[in-house]
Amino acid sequence: MALRTLAVCAIVCFAAGLSVASFASFREFLPGLLQGALVTIEITIGGCVLAVLVAVPAALAKMYGPRPVRWLAVGYIEIFRGTSALVQLFWLFFVLPHFGILLEPLTVAILALGLNVGAYGAEVVRGAVSAVPRGQWEATVALNMPRTLALRRIILPQALVAMIPPWGNLFIELLKATALVSLITITDLAFKAQQMNQITFKTLQIFTIVLVFYLAISTVITAGMRALENWAARGLARGRQ
Amino acid sequence: MKFWDWGYTLEILPALLRASIVTIEATILGFVIAATLGLALAILRMSQNRWVSVPTAAFVEFIRSTPILIQIFFIFFVFPEFGIVLPAFAAGVLAIGVHYATYCSEVYRAGLENIPKGQWEASTALNLSPYVTFRDVIIPQAIPPVVPALGNYFVALFKETPLLSAIAVLELMQTAKILGSENFRYIEPITLVGVFFLIMSLAAAWLIRRLESLLDRSLRNPGR
Amino acid sequence: MSDKANGPMVRFEKVTKRYGALTVLDALDLEIAPNEKVSIIGPSGSGKTTVLRMLMTLERINDGVIHVDGEPLTHMQKGGGLVPADERHLRRVRGKIGMVFQHFNLFPHMSALKNCIEAPVNVLDLPRKEAEARAAELLDMVGLGDKKGHFPSQLSGGQQQRVAIARALAMRPKVMLFDEVTSALDPELVGEVLNVIRRLGTEHNLTMLMVTHQMGFAREFSDRVCFFYGGRICEQGTPDELFGSPRQERTKQFLSAVLEAG
Numbered sequence: 178m179a180l181r182t183l184a185v186c187a188i189v190c191f192a193a194g195l196s197v198a199s200f201a202s203f204r205e206f207l208p209g210l211l212q213g214a215l216v217t218i219e220i221t222i223g224g225c226v227l228a229v230l231v232a233v234p235a236a237l238a239k240m241y242g243p244r245p246v247r248w249l250a251v252g253y254i255e256i257f258r259g260t261s262a263l264v265q266l267f268w269l270f271f272v273l274p275h276f277g278i279l280l281e282p283l284t285v286a287i288l289a290l291g292l293n294v295g296a297y298g299a300e301v302v303r304g305a306v307s308a309v310p311r312g313q314w315e316a317t318v319a320l321n322m323p324r325t326l327a328l329r330r331i332i333l334p335q336a337l338v339a340m341i342p343p344w345g346n347l348f349i350e351l352l353k354a355t356a357l358v359s360l361i362t363i364t365d366l367a368f369k370a371q372q373m374n375q376i377t378f379k380t381l382q383i384f385t386i387v388l389v390f391y392l393a394i395s396t397v398i399t400a401g402m403r404a405l406e407n408w409a410a411r412g413l414a415r416g417r418q
Numbered sequence: 419m420k421f422w423d424w425g426y427t428l429e430i431l432p433a434l435l436r437a438s439i440v441t442i443e444a445t446i447l448g449f450v451i452a453a454t455l456g457l458a459l460a461i462l463r464m465s466q467n468r469w470v471s472v473p474t475a476a477f478v479e480f481i482r483s484t485p486i487l488i489q490i491f492f493i494f495f496v497f498p499e500f501g502i503v504l505p506a507f508a509a510g511v512l513a514i515g516v517h518y519a520t521y522c523s524e525v526y527r528a529g530l531e532n533i534p535k536g537q538w539e540a541s542t543a544l545n546l547s548p549y550v551t552f553r554d555v556i557i558p559q560a561i562p563p564v565v566p567a568l569g570n571y572f573v574a575l576f577k578e579t580p581l582l583s584a585i586a587v588l589e590l591m592q593t594a595k596i597l598g599s600e601n602f603r604y605i606e607p608i609t610l611v612g613v614f615f616l617i618m619s620l621a622a623a624w625l626i627r628r629l630e631s632l633l634d635r636s637l638r639n640p641g642r
Numbered sequence: 643m644s645d646k647a648n649g650p651m652v653r654f655e656k657v658t659k660r661y662g663a664l665t666v667l668d669a670l671d672l673e674i675a676p677n678e679k680v681s682i683i684g685p686s687g688s689g690k691t692t693v694l695r696m697l698m699t700l701e702r703i704n705d706g707v708i709h710v711d712g713e714p715l716t717h718m719q720k721g722g723g724l725v726p727a728d729e730r731h732l733r734r735v736r737g738k739i740g741m742v743f744q745h746f747n748l749f750p751h752m753s754a755l756k757n758c759i760e761a762p763v764n765v766l767d768l769p770r771k772e773a774e775a776r777a778a779e780l781l782d783m784v785g786l787g788d789k790k791g792h793f794p795s796q797l798s799g800g801q802q803q804r805v806a807i808a809r810a811l812a813m814r815p816k817v818m819l820f821d822e823v824t825s826a827l828d829p830e831l832v833g834e835v836l837n838v839i840r841r842l843g844t845e846h847n848l849t850m851l852m853v854t855h856q857m858g859f860a861r862e863f864s865d866r867v868c869f870f871y872g873g874r875i876c877e878q879g880t881p882d883e884l885f886g887s888p889r890q891e892r893t894k895q896f897l898s899a900v901l902e903a904g
Contacts, residue, residue: 255616255620256612256616258619259615259616259619259620259623260577260612260615260616260619261577261578261579261580261591261615262577263580263581263583263591264580264591264608264611264612264615265612267591267594267595267604267608268608268609268612271598271604271605271608272604272605272608272609275603275604275605310747312743312745312747313747313749315698315700315743315747316743316747316748316749318698318699318700318736319698319700319739319740319741319743319810320740320760320761320765320809320810320813321733321736321737321761321765321813322761322764322765323733323765326764326765330760330764331749331760334751335749335750335751349482349483352485353483353484353485353486354485355485356485356486356487356488357487357581359487360583360584367485367487367488367491370488370491371491374495380495380496380499381496381499384488384491384492384495384496385496387488388480388484388488388489388492391483391484391485391488392480392483392484395483395484396483
């Protein structure tokens with residue numbers, strides 16, 4: 178954390194230095210970049226929510242589903258992990274209209290990134306669930322609990338804490354991947370960066386500030402996930418040594 | 419409108435295959451940068467000198483937290499302001515290589531930190547210089563266990579190469595887009611690109627698993 | 643259906659368990675009467691823990707039938723014959739059995755009390771108030787009335803194992819299985835757990851089946867001791883018979899080895 182803070186400070190100082198040196202030009206592109214940043218944040222949040230919503234059922238289907246459902250889950254996970262996020266984004270953007278499905282670019286963006294990260298998330302969920310000691314399952318059998326109840330009340334709550342740090346990494350990967358949406362005409366931060374660059378030619382300032390914006394958002398995500406982890410660890414077992 | 423046009427598929431296949439060579443070149447060159455620069459970053463980050471280790475750590479954190487696409491733009495658009503003009507392919511490969519170097523450095527670091535302190539102490543007792551210790555004692559032990567993890571990043575890097583299309587490198591994705599816009603049919607070229615990546619990554623994943631079990635065995639019984 | 647009142651509480655009928663090529667239990671026949679206390683002893687790998695795990699349905703059996711309280715557990719009646727039990731049948735019959743594990747297997751994210759009411763509320767559908775009252779009673783009985791709000795990580799091994807006993811009892815089983823319940827405990831904590839089991843034996847109508855390394859306790863507590871060797875019951879009898887005058891050479895060897903170790 179300290180390192181991150183240091184990195185942020187260093188870059189912010191650098192950026193501040195640059196902007197003081199060219200204060201007048203700052204006003205030309207900053208509002209545009211802020212607009213873009215809002216779109217980036219919007220897509221990040223949408224994508225993260227979708228990723229979690231998809232990952233949990235996909236993981237459970239892969240682990241416990243009846244055979245056809247399991248195959249479906251494995252197919253989803255392998256396809257989305259095996260191809261690039263950009264290929265998936267373009268596929269949804271260019272090919273869905275071919276089937277008469279017309280979606281807003283923003284929807285396509287959230288869908289593609291959420292499904293992509295959701296496939297990685299499914300493996301995270303699976304790993305965390307299978308890391309719960311076997312004795313916990315055996316105890317639920319000895320207490321005659323049905324499997325769904327055991328999963329919901331005993332296994333998943335314990336898996337949750339182990340899942341949080343890898344999910345933090347995935348959320349940052351998702352944030353980074355949002356830059357791709359600029360390639361399907363969405364006016365996110367990366368798009369605005371290019372646009373402002375073409376208008377003002379303040380290339381160094383613009384791209385430096387854009388990098389700082391991304392760093393700032395990812396720092397917020399990291400801090401948030403760390404807080405969540407502490408909170409969940411407290412809930413799991415008070416005073417566990 | 420046909421769901422899938424096989425005639426068109428066959429027509430565009432040669433162009434796509436040619437483009438896939440660019441993709442593979444970019445992957446290999448990018449990974450060479452990632453693997454070598456990654457090791458350097460790992461060693462610098464473990465330096466006793468805080469003036470070396472802290473900036474290295476900050477650099478790694480910074481690169482890991484920001485999008486590759488912006489880093490590609492940075493090298494392609496900003497470097498020329500300092501007189502460093504790179505062709506699109508070189509700029510893109512450099513950006514991807516540096517980005518994954520930061521990931522690889524974490525892998526190397528884990529490998530290096532797993533070497534027991536006794537190995538360093540024994541090297542000191544034999545009066546080996548730090549350089550020789552690294553070269554002959556530490557690195558030969560630290561690298562093999564992390565090869566599968568590096569392999570995973572090799573595959574990840576491979577899947578990032580479509581980003582080069584953003585600066586008009588004629589790799590697979592860019593070629594597919596051009597073919598799609600020329601013929602007003604995107605489904606075949608983009609699906610083919612997806613299939614290409616899927617096959618290559620599944621094959622790579624299988625290879626890495628094989629490598630892992632092989633390494634597992636040879637690390638457990640060295641000398642066999 | 644056989645006569646429930648007088649028949650055995652648990653009956654293994656030619657039960658075989660294999661792991662690949664390895665036969666862990668070989669056509670085991672074993673009957674346990676209602677309220678009987680049976681100890682299983684034997685060297686490691688003799689299949690003794692597997693007996694409990696099969697009875698708890700943690701392991702599938704390869705051959706034979708296990709009956710509990712007059713009805714088949716591993717199988718069910720269908721079309722005049724016995725077919726492998728489905729999940730519903732298993733859950734119904736399994737409800738008569740409770741188990742305490744070597745490593746306690748308490749739920750780490752729940753307090754002692756919560757551990758004891760989770761299944762009664764969600765499986766037996768007891769009202770929460772009633773489940774809590776009963777759990778509190780059981781925790782009092784195992785001497786942990788003042789630790790209801792503690793989490794497993796805040797309890798000693800002996801205390802955790804006593805919570806685990808209370809948790810199993812909260813499901814009102816007819817048969818209780820104890821799988822090396824003191825093996826994971828520091829020596830000074832063994833006594834408190836054995837005391838609780840002793841009390842259970844005298845104050846409750848429970849059929850008890852335990853795998854144990856505590857020879858002294860097995861001798862004092864059980865009605866019958868079974869010595870397992872190589873997946874079979876090599877010798878069984880009252881504690882005095884088995885410990886006092888073992889007939890089989892293997893039993894003698896085992897007992898002298900164990901007693902030598904102290």
